Amino acid sequence: MFEFIQRFFGKPSSSATAKERLRLVLLSDHLSLAPDVVEALKHDLLEVISRYVDVDEQNCDVTFEQREKEVAMLANIPILGMRSRPIPPSPPPPPAPPSREPEPAPAIELEPAAKPVAKNGAPRPARRKRRKAQLSASTASQAT
Amino acid sequence: MREMIEHEAPAASAVPRQRGRAIVVTSGKGGVGKTTTTANLGAALGVGGASVVLVDADVGLRNLDIVLGLEARVRHHVLDVLEGKTALDDALVSDKRVATMKLLAAAQTREKDEVDTAAFRDLIGSLRERFDYVLIDCPAGIEKGFANAIAGADEAIIVCTPEVSAVRDADRVVGLLGDERRVKLIINRLRPGLVRKGKMLSVDDVNGILRLPLLGVIADAPDVIVSTNRGEPVALDPASPVGESYRQIAQRIAGTLTTAPEIPRERTFFEKLFGSLK
Numbered sequence: 164m165f166e167f168i169q170r171f172f173g174k175p176s177s178s179a180t181a182k183e184r185l186r187l188v189l190l191s192d193h194l195s196l197a198p199d200v201v202e203a204l205k206h207d208l209l210e211v212i213s214r215y216v217d218v219d220e221q222n223c224d225v226t227f228e229q230r231e232k233e234v235a236m237l238a239n240i241p242i243l244g245m246r247s248r249p250i251p252p253s254p255p256p257p258p259a260p261p262s263r264e265p266e267p268a269p270a271i272e273l274e275p276a277a278k279p280v281a282k283n284g285a286p287r288p289a290r291r292k293r294r295k296a297q298l299s300a301s302t303a304s305q306a307t
Numbered sequence: 308m309r310e311m312i313e314h315e316a317p318a319a320s321a322v323p324r325q326r327g328r329a330i331v332v333t334s335g336k337g338g339v340g341k342t343t344t345t346a347n348l349g350a351a352l353g354v355g356g357a358s359v360v361l362v363d364a365d366v367g368l369r370n371l372d373i374v375l376g377l378e379a380r381v382r383h384h385v386l387d388v389l390e391g392k393t394a395l396d397d398a399l400v401s402d403k404r405v406a407t408m409k410l411l412a413a414a415q416t417r418e419k420d421e422v423d424t425a426a427f428r429d430l431i432g433s434l435r436e437r438f439d440y441v442l443i444d445c446p447a448g449i450e451k452g453f454a455n456a457i458a459g460a461d462e463a464i465i466v467c468t469p470e471v472s473a474v475r476d477a478d479r480v481v482g483l484l485g486d487e488r489r490v491k492l493i494i495n496r497l498r499p500g501l502v503r504k505g506k507m508l509s510v511d512d513v514n515g516i517l518r519l520p521l522l523g524v525i526a527d528a529p530d531v532i533v534s535t536n537r538g539e540p541v542a543l544d545p546a547s548p549v550g551e552s553y554r555q556i557a558q559r560i561a562g563t564l565t566t567a568p569e570i571p572r573e574r575t576f577f578e579k580l581f582g583s584l585k
Contacts, residue, residue: 189475
Protein backbone atom coordinates (compact mmCIF):
# COMPACT_ATOMS: atom_id res chain seq x y z
CA MET A 164 0.00 0.00 0.00
CA PHE A 165 2.76 2.35 0.98
CA GLU A 166 4.46 1.42 -2.22
CA PHE A 167 1.32 2.25 -4.16
CA ILE A 168 1.17 5.68 -2.56
CA GLN A 169 4.81 6.25 -3.34
CA ARG A 170 4.19 5.34 -6.93
CA PHE A 171 1.16 7.59 -7.03
CA PHE A 172 3.27 10.54 -5.99
CA GLY A 173 5.80 9.75 -8.65
CA LYS A 174 8.69 8.50 -6.56
CA PRO A 175 10.66 6.17 -8.83
CA SER A 176 11.04 2.54 -7.84
CA SER A 177 14.32 1.71 -6.16
CA SER A 178 15.30 -0.52 -9.08
CA ALA A 179 14.81 2.44 -11.45
CA THR A 180 17.00 4.51 -9.17
CA ALA A 181 19.60 1.72 -9.12
CA LYS A 182 19.54 1.56 -12.91
CA GLU A 183 20.07 5.28 -13.26
CA ARG A 184 22.89 5.32 -10.73
CA LEU A 185 24.51 2.45 -12.53
CA ARG A 186 24.26 4.24 -15.86
CA LEU A 187 25.96 7.32 -14.48
CA VAL A 188 28.68 5.52 -12.60
CA LEU A 189 29.59 3.42 -15.63
CA LEU A 190 29.63 6.47 -17.87
CA SER A 191 32.07 8.06 -15.50
CA ASP A 192 34.11 4.84 -15.13
CA HIS A 193 34.39 4.38 -18.87
CA LEU A 194 35.44 7.96 -19.48
CA SER A 195 38.21 7.70 -16.96
CA LEU A 196 39.19 4.29 -18.28
CA ALA A 197 39.55 5.43 -21.87
CA PRO A 198 42.76 7.43 -21.67
CA ASP A 199 43.08 7.73 -25.43
CA VAL A 200 39.68 9.37 -25.70
CA VAL A 201 40.39 11.69 -22.81
CA GLU A 202 43.79 12.54 -24.32
CA ALA A 203 42.23 13.36 -27.68
CA LEU A 204 39.58 15.47 -25.98
CA LYS A 205 42.20 17.29 -23.96
CA HIS A 206 44.26 17.91 -27.06
CA ASP A 207 41.32 19.39 -28.94
CA LEU A 208 40.24 21.46 -25.97
CA LEU A 209 43.70 22.93 -25.59
CA GLU A 210 43.91 23.62 -29.27
CA VAL A 211 40.77 25.73 -29.14
CA ILE A 212 41.59 27.47 -25.90
CA SER A 213 45.14 28.19 -27.00
CA ARG A 214 43.78 30.35 -29.77
CA TYR A 215 42.70 32.83 -27.15
CA VAL A 216 45.03 32.42 -24.26
CA ASP A 217 48.48 31.08 -23.70
CA VAL A 218 48.00 27.93 -21.61
CA ASP A 219 50.36 25.82 -19.59
CA GLU A 220 49.98 22.58 -21.54
CA GLN A 221 52.19 20.61 -19.18
CA ASN A 222 49.92 21.19 -16.21
CA CYS A 223 46.52 20.72 -17.77
CA ASP A 224 44.12 18.33 -16.20
CA VAL A 225 40.88 16.99 -17.61
CA THR A 226 38.84 14.77 -15.33
CA PHE A 227 35.34 13.46 -15.02
CA GLU A 228 33.38 13.66 -11.86
CA GLN A 229 30.29 11.88 -10.76
CA ARG A 230 27.59 14.32 -9.77
CA GLU A 231 24.14 13.69 -8.40
CA LYS A 232 22.38 13.71 -11.74
CA GLU A 233 25.12 13.89 -14.32
CA VAL A 234 28.74 13.29 -15.04
CA ALA A 235 30.66 16.55 -15.16
CA MET A 236 33.81 17.19 -17.11
CA LEU A 237 36.28 19.32 -15.21
CA ALA A 238 39.03 20.98 -17.18
CA ASN A 239 41.70 22.60 -15.11
CA ILE A 240 43.79 24.65 -17.50
CA PRO A 241 46.37 27.07 -16.12
CA ILE A 242 46.59 30.25 -18.18
CA LEU A 243 50.02 31.77 -18.62
CA GLY A 244 48.79 34.89 -20.31
CA MET A 245 46.55 36.37 -22.93
CA ARG A 246 47.28 36.22 -26.61
CA SER A 247 47.53 39.64 -28.14
CA ARG A 248 45.32 38.35 -30.95
CA PRO A 249 43.51 35.02 -31.23
CA ILE A 250 44.82 32.54 -33.71
CA PRO A 251 42.31 31.52 -36.38
CA PRO A 252 40.23 29.60 -37.18
CA SER A 253 38.37 31.39 -34.51
CA PRO A 254 35.80 34.04 -33.68
CA PRO A 255 36.97 37.62 -33.47
CA PRO A 256 39.08 38.75 -30.55
CA PRO A 257 38.03 40.87 -27.65
CA PRO A 258 39.91 44.15 -27.50
CA ALA A 259 43.39 42.82 -27.10
CA PRO A 260 45.32 43.73 -23.97
CA PRO A 261 48.48 45.55 -24.91
CA SER A 262 50.86 43.28 -23.09
CA ARG A 263 50.98 39.84 -21.53
CA GLU A 264 50.38 39.48 -17.88
CA PRO A 265 53.66 39.30 -16.02
CA GLU A 266 52.85 36.17 -14.04
CA PRO A 267 50.66 33.15 -14.72
CA ALA A 268 47.03 33.77 -14.00
CA PRO A 269 45.34 31.37 -11.60
CA ALA A 270 43.93 28.26 -13.15
CA ILE A 271 40.35 28.50 -14.23
CA GLU A 272 37.70 25.86 -13.86
CA LEU A 273 36.14 25.73 -17.26
CA GLU A 274 33.13 23.92 -16.06
CA PRO A 275 30.50 26.27 -14.66
CA ALA A 276 31.71 29.59 -16.08
CA ALA A 277 33.28 28.67 -19.38
CA LYS A 278 34.77 32.12 -19.53
CA PRO A 279 36.78 32.92 -22.60
CA VAL A 280 35.17 30.48 -24.96
CA ALA A 281 31.58 31.26 -24.11
CA LYS A 282 32.05 35.03 -24.13
CA ASN A 283 33.77 35.26 -27.44
CA GLY A 284 32.61 32.20 -29.25
CA ALA A 285 28.92 31.86 -29.07
CA PRO A 286 27.14 35.06 -29.89
CA ARG A 287 28.68 36.31 -33.13
CA PRO A 288 28.67 33.68 -35.83
CA ALA A 289 28.09 36.17 -38.65
CA ARG A 290 31.12 38.28 -37.93
CA ARG A 291 33.20 35.20 -37.51
CA LYS A 292 32.58 34.29 -41.13
CA ARG A 293 33.34 37.67 -42.52
CA ARG A 294 36.57 37.94 -40.65
CA LYS A 295 37.87 34.56 -41.45
CA ALA A 296 39.94 35.45 -44.48
CA GLN A 297 41.37 38.49 -42.87
CA LEU A 298 42.35 36.62 -39.75
CA SER A 299 43.98 33.72 -41.50
CA ALA A 300 46.21 36.22 -43.25
CA SER A 301 47.70 37.08 -39.91
CA THR A 302 48.31 33.49 -38.87
CA ALA A 303 51.94 33.43 -39.82
CA SER A 304 52.91 36.30 -37.64
CA GLN A 305 50.88 34.94 -34.75
CA ALA A 306 52.50 31.57 -34.84
CA THR A 307 55.94 32.87 -34.07
CA MET B 308 56.40 -6.85 -11.25
CA ARG B 309 58.04 -9.26 -13.65
CA GLU B 310 55.01 -11.50 -13.48
CA MET B 311 52.71 -8.62 -14.22
CA ILE B 312 54.58 -7.87 -17.40
CA GLU B 313 54.58 -11.49 -18.45
CA HIS B 314 50.90 -11.59 -17.81
CA GLU B 315 50.38 -8.92 -20.44
CA ALA B 316 51.74 -11.27 -23.10
CA PRO B 317 49.25 -13.35 -25.10
CA ALA B 318 48.20 -16.22 -22.84
CA ALA B 319 47.91 -19.12 -25.23
CA SER B 320 51.31 -18.99 -26.90
CA ALA B 321 53.30 -20.55 -24.06
CA VAL B 322 51.29 -23.73 -23.74
CA PRO B 323 50.95 -26.49 -26.30
CA ARG B 324 47.71 -27.97 -27.56
CA GLN B 325 45.51 -28.82 -24.63
CA ARG B 326 42.69 -31.14 -24.00
CA GLY B 327 40.54 -29.41 -21.44
CA ARG B 328 39.03 -25.98 -21.03
CA ALA B 329 40.28 -23.62 -18.36
CA ILE B 330 37.49 -21.38 -17.09
CA VAL B 331 37.99 -18.75 -14.41
CA VAL B 332 35.00 -17.84 -12.25
CA THR B 333 35.37 -14.19 -11.32
CA SER B 334 33.41 -11.09 -10.36
CA GLY B 335 35.57 -8.27 -9.07
CA LYS B 336 33.31 -7.73 -6.09
CA GLY B 337 33.49 -10.08 -3.16
CA GLY B 338 30.59 -11.98 -1.70
CA VAL B 339 28.57 -12.41 -4.88
CA GLY B 340 28.88 -16.20 -4.92
CA LYS B 341 31.99 -17.06 -6.94
CA THR B 342 33.00 -19.95 -4.73
CA THR B 343 29.49 -21.38 -4.49
CA THR B 344 29.17 -21.09 -8.26
CA THR B 345 32.52 -22.79 -8.84
CA ALA B 346 31.64 -25.64 -6.49
CA ASN B 347 28.24 -26.21 -8.02
CA LEU B 348 29.35 -25.97 -11.63
CA GLY B 349 32.18 -28.39 -10.85
CA ALA B 350 29.76 -30.83 -9.25
CA ALA B 351 27.25 -30.47 -12.07
CA LEU B 352 29.88 -30.95 -14.78
CA GLY B 353 31.28 -33.93 -12.88
CA VAL B 354 27.86 -35.53 -12.48
CA GLY B 355 27.39 -35.02 -16.20
CA GLY B 356 30.38 -37.31 -16.75
CA ALA B 357 33.16 -34.84 -17.47
CA SER B 358 36.44 -34.89 -15.55
CA VAL B 359 36.76 -31.67 -13.60
CA VAL B 360 39.37 -30.10 -11.37
CA LEU B 361 38.46 -27.14 -9.20
CA VAL B 362 41.36 -24.86 -8.39
CA ASP B 363 41.04 -22.45 -5.49
CA ALA B 364 43.07 -19.40 -6.46
CA ASP B 365 42.07 -17.48 -3.35
CA VAL B 366 45.38 -17.99 -1.57
CA GLY B 367 45.15 -16.85 2.03
CA LEU B 368 41.36 -17.07 2.19
CA ARG B 369 40.64 -20.59 1.10
CA ASN B 370 36.98 -21.50 1.06
CA LEU B 371 36.26 -23.75 -1.87
CA ASP B 372 37.10 -26.82 0.23
CA ILE B 373 34.53 -25.73 2.82
CA VAL B 374 31.76 -25.12 0.31
CA LEU B 375 32.45 -28.55 -1.20
CA GLY B 376 32.56 -30.19 2.22
CA LEU B 377 36.12 -31.42 1.60
CA GLU B 378 37.96 -29.36 4.20
CA ALA B 379 38.88 -32.37 6.32
CA ARG B 380 40.55 -34.09 3.39
CA VAL B 381 42.90 -31.34 2.26
CA ARG B 382 46.49 -32.33 2.96
CA HIS B 383 48.42 -30.21 0.49
CA HIS B 384 47.73 -27.05 -1.39
CA VAL B 385 48.51 -25.26 -4.60
CA LEU B 386 51.65 -23.56 -3.28
CA ASP B 387 53.07 -26.92 -2.17
CA VAL B 388 52.71 -28.03 -5.77
CA LEU B 389 54.13 -24.83 -7.24
CA GLU B 390 57.11 -24.99 -4.91
CA GLY B 391 57.75 -28.64 -5.68
CA LYS B 392 57.06 -29.85 -2.14
CA THR B 393 54.28 -32.15 -3.26
CA ALA B 394 53.46 -34.04 -6.42
CA LEU B 395 50.37 -32.72 -8.17
CA ASP B 396 48.56 -36.05 -7.74
CA ASP B 397 49.04 -36.01 -3.99
CA ALA B 398 47.55 -32.53 -3.73
CA LEU B 399 44.40 -33.35 -5.70
CA VAL B 400 41.54 -34.11 -3.31
CA SER B 401 38.93 -36.48 -4.64
CA ASP B 402 35.27 -36.34 -3.86
CA LYS B 403 33.31 -39.45 -2.95
CA ARG B 404 30.07 -38.04 -4.30
CA VAL B 405 31.47 -37.10 -7.70
CA ALA B 406 34.12 -39.55 -8.81
CA THR B 407 35.34 -37.43 -11.71
CA MET B 408 35.80 -34.24 -9.68
CA LYS B 409 39.01 -33.19 -7.92
CA LEU B 410 39.92 -30.20 -5.81
CA LEU B 411 43.21 -28.38 -5.64
CA ALA B 412 42.95 -26.27 -2.49
CA ALA B 413 44.54 -22.89 -1.90
CA ALA B 414 47.09 -22.28 0.81
CA GLN B 415 45.42 -20.76 3.84
CA THR B 416 48.43 -19.33 5.64
CA ARG B 417 50.18 -17.79 2.66
CA GLU B 418 49.67 -14.68 0.59
CA LYS B 419 48.64 -14.09 -2.97
CA ASP B 420 51.83 -12.21 -3.72
CA GLU B 421 53.80 -15.38 -3.07
CA VAL B 422 52.26 -17.06 -6.10
CA ASP B 423 54.27 -16.74 -9.28
CA THR B 424 51.90 -15.90 -12.11
CA ALA B 425 53.81 -17.76 -14.79
CA ALA B 426 54.11 -20.86 -12.61
CA PHE B 427 50.41 -20.76 -11.85
CA ARG B 428 49.63 -20.47 -15.55
CA ASP B 429 51.83 -23.48 -16.27
CA LEU B 430 50.08 -25.45 -13.55
CA ILE B 431 46.70 -24.71 -15.15
CA GLY B 432 48.23 -25.75 -18.46
CA SER B 433 49.26 -29.14 -17.10
CA LEU B 434 45.86 -29.64 -15.48
CA ARG B 435 44.24 -28.98 -18.84
CA GLU B 436 46.11 -31.89 -20.27
CA ARG B 437 44.49 -34.20 -17.73
CA PHE B 438 40.97 -32.84 -17.19
CA ASP B 439 38.07 -31.84 -19.41
CA TYR B 440 37.46 -28.76 -17.29
CA VAL B 441 39.70 -26.70 -15.06
CA LEU B 442 37.50 -24.34 -13.05
CA ILE B 443 39.44 -21.63 -11.28
CA ASP B 444 37.85 -19.89 -8.30
CA CYS B 445 39.16 -16.35 -8.51
CA PRO B 446 39.60 -14.17 -5.42
CA ALA B 447 37.75 -10.88 -5.14
CA GLY B 448 39.60 -7.79 -6.24
CA ILE B 449 41.68 -7.03 -9.30
CA GLU B 450 45.17 -7.33 -7.85
CA LYS B 451 47.77 -10.06 -7.94
CA GLY B 452 45.36 -12.85 -6.98
CA PHE B 453 43.14 -11.89 -9.90
CA ALA B 454 46.08 -11.71 -12.30
CA ASN B 455 47.17 -15.19 -11.19
CA ALA B 456 43.70 -16.68 -11.46
CA ILE B 457 43.03 -15.45 -14.98
CA ALA B 458 46.52 -16.10 -16.33
CA GLY B 459 45.92 -19.68 -17.45
CA ALA B 460 42.26 -19.32 -18.39
CA ASP B 461 41.00 -18.75 -21.88
CA GLU B 462 37.40 -18.51 -20.77
CA ALA B 463 35.76 -16.62 -17.95
CA ILE B 464 32.44 -16.75 -16.16
CA ILE B 465 31.39 -13.52 -14.52
CA VAL B 466 29.22 -13.95 -11.46
CA CYS B 467 27.13 -10.88 -10.80
CA THR B 468 24.31 -10.13 -8.40
CA PRO B 469 21.58 -7.62 -9.29
CA GLU B 470 23.23 -4.77 -7.40
CA VAL B 471 24.77 -1.54 -8.61
CA SER B 472 28.13 -2.28 -6.98
CA ALA B 473 28.34 -5.82 -8.37
CA VAL B 474 27.46 -4.72 -11.90
CA ARG B 475 29.99 -1.92 -11.79
CA ASP B 476 32.74 -4.27 -10.65
CA ALA B 477 31.72 -6.88 -13.20
CA ASP B 478 31.96 -4.26 -15.92
CA ARG B 479 35.46 -3.38 -14.79
CA VAL B 480 36.54 -7.01 -14.69
CA VAL B 481 35.21 -7.66 -18.18
CA GLY B 482 37.49 -4.88 -19.37
CA LEU B 483 40.46 -6.42 -17.57
CA LEU B 484 39.84 -9.88 -18.97
CA GLY B 485 40.64 -8.61 -22.43
CA ASP B 486 39.38 -9.64 -25.83
CA GLU B 487 41.26 -12.91 -26.00
CA ARG B 488 39.05 -14.60 -23.40
CA ARG B 489 35.51 -15.71 -23.99
CA VAL B 490 33.43 -14.18 -21.22
CA LYS B 491 29.98 -15.33 -20.16
CA LEU B 492 27.63 -14.29 -17.40
CA ILE B 493 25.79 -15.88 -14.50
CA ILE B 494 23.39 -13.65 -12.59
CA ASN B 495 23.26 -14.85 -9.01
CA ARG B 496 20.83 -14.30 -6.15
CA LEU B 497 17.95 -12.93 -8.17
CA ARG B 498 14.76 -12.41 -6.19
CA PRO B 499 11.92 -12.51 -8.69
CA GLY B 500 9.40 -11.08 -6.21
CA LEU B 501 11.53 -8.01 -5.66
CA VAL B 502 12.09 -7.57 -9.39
CA ARG B 503 8.35 -7.64 -9.99
CA LYS B 504 7.83 -4.97 -7.33
CA GLY B 505 10.51 -2.77 -8.83
CA LYS B 506 12.82 -3.26 -5.89
CA MET B 507 15.61 -5.13 -7.61
CA LEU B 508 17.46 -4.80 -10.88
CA SER B 509 16.13 -7.30 -13.40
CA VAL B 510 18.12 -9.69 -15.57
CA ASP B 511 17.58 -7.32 -18.49
CA ASP B 512 18.72 -4.34 -16.44
CA VAL B 513 21.96 -6.11 -15.55
CA ASN B 514 22.71 -7.63 -18.89
CA GLY B 515 21.54 -4.53 -20.72
CA ILE B 516 24.69 -3.03 -19.28
CA LEU B 517 27.12 -5.95 -19.30
CA ARG B 518 25.92 -7.39 -22.63
CA LEU B 519 27.43 -10.82 -22.16
CA PRO B 520 26.17 -14.22 -23.27
CA LEU B 521 23.96 -15.35 -20.40
CA LEU B 522 24.69 -18.84 -19.07
CA GLY B 523 21.96 -18.76 -16.47
CA VAL B 524 20.22 -17.07 -13.59
CA ILE B 525 20.33 -18.42 -10.04
CA ALA B 526 17.51 -17.52 -7.69
CA ASP B 527 18.25 -16.40 -4.17
CA ALA B 528 17.01 -19.52 -2.45
CA PRO B 529 17.41 -21.00 1.03
CA ASP B 530 18.58 -24.29 -0.57
CA VAL B 531 21.91 -22.68 -1.35
CA ILE B 532 22.48 -21.59 2.24
CA VAL B 533 21.43 -24.96 3.61
CA SER B 534 23.66 -26.85 1.20
CA THR B 535 26.61 -24.61 2.03
CA ASN B 536 26.01 -25.23 5.73
CA ARG B 537 26.25 -28.93 5.06
CA GLY B 538 29.05 -28.82 2.54
CA GLU B 539 26.94 -30.50 -0.08
CA PRO B 540 26.73 -28.65 -3.40
CA VAL B 541 23.10 -27.95 -4.18
CA ALA B 542 23.75 -29.05 -7.75
CA LEU B 543 23.87 -32.62 -6.40
CA ASP B 544 20.33 -32.32 -5.01
CA PRO B 545 17.99 -33.59 -7.73
CA ALA B 546 14.96 -32.05 -6.01
CA SER B 547 16.32 -28.51 -5.78
CA PRO B 548 15.24 -25.98 -8.44
CA VAL B 549 18.45 -24.05 -7.86
CA GLY B 550 20.39 -27.27 -8.28
CA GLU B 551 18.61 -27.70 -11.59
CA SER B 552 19.63 -24.18 -12.62
CA TYR B 553 23.26 -25.11 -11.95
CA ARG B 554 22.94 -28.35 -13.87
CA GLN B 555 21.49 -26.47 -16.82
CA ILE B 556 24.32 -23.97 -16.71
CA ALA B 557 26.78 -26.86 -16.76
CA GLN B 558 25.02 -28.24 -19.83
CA ARG B 559 25.21 -24.83 -21.48
CA ILE B 560 28.93 -24.71 -20.75
CA ALA B 561 29.32 -28.18 -22.23
CA GLY B 562 27.27 -27.13 -25.23
CA THR B 563 24.65 -29.85 -24.77
CA LEU B 564 21.91 -27.36 -23.93
CA THR B 565 21.27 -24.51 -26.30
CA THR B 566 17.96 -23.09 -25.12
CA ALA B 567 17.91 -19.62 -23.60
CA PRO B 568 18.27 -19.60 -19.80
CA GLU B 569 15.10 -19.54 -17.76
CA ILE B 570 14.54 -16.54 -15.54
CA PRO B 571 13.48 -17.74 -12.07
CA ARG B 572 9.89 -16.92 -11.30
CA GLU B 573 8.15 -16.33 -8.02
CA ARG B 574 6.95 -19.37 -6.18
CA THR B 575 3.19 -19.71 -6.03
CA PHE B 576 1.32 -19.78 -2.75
CA PHE B 577 1.12 -23.57 -2.83
CA GLU B 578 4.77 -23.99 -3.68
CA LYS B 579 5.66 -21.77 -0.75
CA LEU B 580 3.43 -23.79 1.51
CA PHE B 581 4.89 -27.03 0.22
CA GLY B 582 8.40 -25.65 0.45
CA SER B 583 8.02 -24.65 4.08
CA LEU B 584 6.91 -28.18 5.00
CA LYS B 585 10.11 -29.69 3.67
